[in-house]
Amino acid sequence: MTSTLFPPSLDTASAPMRLADRIAQQLAWSEDEFEAHYADPSLLAELVNWVGELGTAAAAGDADAQFAQQYLLSRIYAVHTQLPSGPTAEGSVALHAVTRRLEQDTIRNEDAWIDEAVYASIPDDPDAFVPWLKALTREHQAFKHPYYRSFIRDHATEEDFRRFVLHESSVDGRFDDLLALMQVGTDGGVKLEIAQNFWDEMGNGDPAMVHTTLFGRLIDHFGITSTELAESLSTEALLSGNLAVMLCRYRNTFAEAVGLLAVTEWLAPDRFSQVLHGWERLGLPDDGITYHRLHIGIDAHHASAWFTNVVKPMTADPRNRRAIARGALWRLNTSSRYLDRIIGLNAAA
Template identity: 60%
Template sequence: MTIAERAVLRAAVSDLNARSAAGDPAAFYGQQLLLSRIYALSTQLPEGPTAEGSTFVHEVLRLLEQATAAAEDAALEPGALDAAPTEPSAYLSWLKKSAREHRVYKHPYYREFIRDHATADDLRNYVIQESVVDGRFDDLLATMQVGTSGDAKMEIAENFWDEMGNGDPSQVHTHLFNQIFRVFDIPAQELERSLTANALLSGNLAVLLCRYRHLYPEAVGFLGMTEWLAPERFVHVVHAWERLGLPDVGIVYHKLHITVDSRHAAGWFHNVVVPAATSERMRRAIARGTLWRLNSSARYLDERMPDLATHRPV
């Protein structure tokens, strides 16, 4: 590739980012799809030659990552990161309070639509969108723990080992999650083309925060909040699954995570968040990652929330 060709492609990516920032839905989708495909170069084993080591691909990657991070920061309420208490226990209480007061907490998508109105097709689409995080949580943990030590590393390791089924291949959580694909006959090639821009963003943010060491505290906030919110949400998924009489094999993952994620979230908060909260830099960054998760999840669920009037019986 010539210098001129590189310049043209850089300009095209910059234009895509600018249009996405201006609110162009097609540009936002294109931006997140391209970012997801580049991440796949380093998160999936290749079947042949790849562009993983390309310096130009890395240059494009950084343009996309910086634009994505800037958009999330722009969505933060002014002063939101300055309000955190300095005492670690009080800081943890503040984080939880911020989540409980956020509009995404107990979102009606789960409490109303999924629980009482979702059809089997709705659950099929739900699982496809959720695959970007739930379907690779073990790899996210493995990536984010690099460079950690002490109680934090042990907590992440315990979490990871649970994801690995505590050594039982049949109980590996990604394997259990993939059983849902079999229930709904979802082929691999359908996954990417069915993902929305906000679903792609959810997965991209998780990879972004876990792969860079300087964003480790943001990953702590992002993944910790993901696990804290999951149990209550999954209760409604299980209720819908049983209401529809779907095969039991497909709901094992969600049933398991109702209890496992409650324990993981408690351990995460007390063994990872609280010790780190003695540092002002860590407090601010953990809060940033937490709010990125809350805000992006809210936009994702708003997008998925249908008009319930069309789902209620006459």
């Protein structure tokens, strides 16, 4: 992977992250500055082609390329989901071309993890879809992953919990924003269910109980800095967060987002019960576990209501059934790889 976009000293052939980070820095340019820099069609084509080469290398298993790909996508998503303190390239057409290539390659890579035979097993009867999806989830490694059922529950140290919270920030830290993005364009019972879920995330109007505020207490308890949050996530954690943002921000992947959120909500109560057990085993401050304690009960209700009020009404359309299954499998597969990875990080620490 060579490039003339930046000086040869960047050595992009051996360190794709260096070029990814340079592009990430350009996100702080204004839209006009970014457009002017890539006004030469050949330069923009070279940039998009490099991103494509990055995706090809990532699909082939190149760990450096996988990280650079997801790091760059996460930095771009931050431009689209966080209020800026200065100029950004958010509206740039050139940036959109880069973003779409990153997204398309990520989608292609995740689809490659799915056995097409699973789609053939989707029931024709819409009423049978939810039981089928739950059975599919129960059979997946991610359903009762040993990271939660054994490691966090019975063996994790306080430092292991710190690492857990750091990586969970990729999704849990802004779950309310995902719901806000997701509800755009919906109506009826589906919109009301998303709204109820969102209002619960808002602490039902109590600022002290807003779930992002509660998660922030965990961040503060462990002294995790904004620099760590931006720079210390694994490829798998970045991917998990990126997939959630991608599916929730685009209207044509709404059904995939429904599947991803269905699995997320359904797995959360059991997972968080193990987190609570491990937290109490270590005698850590009770105030730090409020977020997970609340979600044990809340997400059990959300999962049931989500299947009833969002998933089930969509299953009359066979295209929705396939898309919901696709999003659920993306969540299960990435969760499994993420948890395998974090167990490895703990073992290596």
